[in-house]
Amino acid sequence: MGDIVRRIGLSLGADICWPLCFEALMRELDLRIPDEKSGDVIRFEVERVFIEPFDLRQGCKYDVVVDRLTHWYHTSREWIKKAILMDGLYVFNNPWSVQANEKHTTYCAMMALGMPIPDTWMVPPKSYEPTPDLKPTLSRYAKLFDVKRIGDRIGWPMFMKPYDGGGWRGVTKVDDAAAVYKAYEESGKSVMHLQSGVKDWDRFVRCIGFGPQTHCVLYDPNAPLHDRYTMKRDFLTKKEEEHLRKVTLTINAFFGWEFNSCEALHANGVWHPIDFANPCPDSQVTSLHFHFPWMVKSYVRWATFCAATKKPMRKNQDWAPFYAVAAQKELSYEEKLDRYAAIADERFETARFEEFCAKHLAHLDEVTWNFFATPTARDAIQQKVAALFPAHEVEQFTELFWSRIQEWRRGAGTGTGTGTGTESADKKGAS
Numbered sequence: 001m002g003d004i005v006r007r008i009g010l011s012l013g014a015d016i017c018w019p020l021c022f023e024a025l026m027r028e029l030d031l032r033i034p035d036e037k038s039g040d041v042i043r044f045e046v047e048r049v050f051i052e053p054f055d056l057r058q059g060c061k062y063d064v065v066v067d068r069l070t071h072w073y074h075t076s077r078e079w080i081k082k083a084i085l086m087d088g089l090y091v092f093n094n095p096w097s098v099q100a101n102e103k104h105t106t107y108c109a110m111m112a113l114g115m116p117i118p119d120t121w122m123v124p125p126k127s128y129e130p131t132p133d134l135k136p137t138l139s140r141y142a143k144l145f146d147v148k149r150i151g152d153r154i155g156w157p158m159f160m161k162p163y164d165g166g167g168w169r170g171v172t173k174v175d176d177a178a179a180v181y182k183a184y185e186e187s188g189k190s191v192m193h194l195q196s197g198v199k200d201w202d203r204f205v206r207c208i209g210f211g212p213q214t215h216c217v218l219y220d221p222n223a224p225l226h227d228r229y230t231m232k233r234d235f236l237t238k239k240e241e242e243h244l245r246k247v248t249l250t251i252n253a254f255f256g257w258e259f260n261s262c263e264a265l266h267a268n269g270v271w272h273p274i275d276f277a278n279p280c281p282d283s284q285v286t287s288l289h290f291h292f293p294w295m296v297k298s299y300v301r302w303a304t305f306c307a308a309t310k311k312p313m314r315k316n317q318d319w320a321p322f323y324a325v326a327a328q329k330e331l332s333y334e335e336k337l338d339r340y341a342a343i344a345d346e347r348f349e350t351a352r353f354e355e356f357c358a359k360h361l362a363h364l365d366e367v368t369w370n371f372f373a374t375p376t377a378r379d380a381i382q383q384k385v386a387a388l389f390p391a392h393e394v395e396q397f398t399e400l401f402w403s404r405i406q407e408w409r410r411g412a413g414t415g416t417g418t419g420t421g422t423e424s425a426d427k428k429g430a431s
């Protein structure tokens, strides 16, 4: 019996804080896990992935790549796709799916599965790049339309937002005709959606999904950036939490985005998902603060599970089983959700994952709890704050985020939980 080394590569862009914490925790844990088949001992090495020219026939030394870059950096995206196809690499998230599926597609797919997405229209862009075929195409085929009439039809207010949105870019709430004309004028060459505003909502929740792990946060869209992820507790009943878990896992399994967040608004007894094409969710301490330790632990659990078990990468998105459930007319939406979530649990290997965490990562809660009291952790936070805030605010905001993490530590007790990696285990950390 010998040692097997599994290499986890971090493909990063502007990330600073979570990789530092991830690397420190992996060092501290120094995991040695018996391989289920050979009995050899599996160790893990973590490395940052560098950007460089590559031979298409060269091998890949990583078993798992945690990817935070390829949605906008295409050399790395193509390298990752090559390594999946040729070298058996496992990556989250699926790069083809990230490349192909915009917010628009996610609305359509989840409408087809029966989710109560608000009424949404797509409109052709207001202006165009001048190309030789533009004039003949538009003069023959583009119909005149009035954006106001869409509002009259689906109801005011509406939200005008890009079909491939993210990060609140170009999102405008439009209350009337004048506002929608102005927003459309300003949208320029972007292809936009007009979406009926969810009225009288009482809660806005972001449910972060990471493999089978989920974590719901009450979100305040009107607060400054560092206060949007609230620290509120007990804002969901068990049933609601379970509902949002199933919605999130359904979306994530459908698209092969095992790391994604789903935004949903609750109004009149219904949870309306409004934005769930976020396959590189915010992982920064400057937004997550209190929830940051959950995020770092989730990275550790899912990356080590996928690397240790050599989880095979699902290269195609197999949608047929979801559509087969959707077609069963006798089932209610909740019953369908149960079945969709069962497909997700199968694809994410939830039961095996929980067993893995209980067996090999039972000490993760305690190690994390201890780590977030160390100067290394504080320094990681300070480095992120220093990258985002003006110099005179660095100390103040480092202290703010640090104090919120200490509040998490006080709630987590000694952190000696079973740490199965599910929300319920982490509730301890957040309650």
Ligand SMILES: Nc1ncnc2c1ncn2[C@@H]1O[C@H](COP(=O)(O)OP(=O)(O)O)[C@@H](O)[C@H]1O
Residues within 6 Å of the ligand: 118, 159, 161, 165, 166, 167, 168, 169, 171, 195, 196, 197, 198, 199, 221, 263, 265, 274, 275
């Ligand atoms: N249909 C809607 N009803 C109510 N509020 C909405 C709706 N769509 C968007 N919003 C508001 O606008 C914000 C940004 O829209 P979102 O679809 O999340 O875009 P992005 O992908 O840029 O995050 C949301 O967080 C929410 O506050």
Ligand SMILES: [Mg+2]
Residues within 6 Å of the ligand: 167, 168, 263, 275
């Ligand atoms: Mg959003």
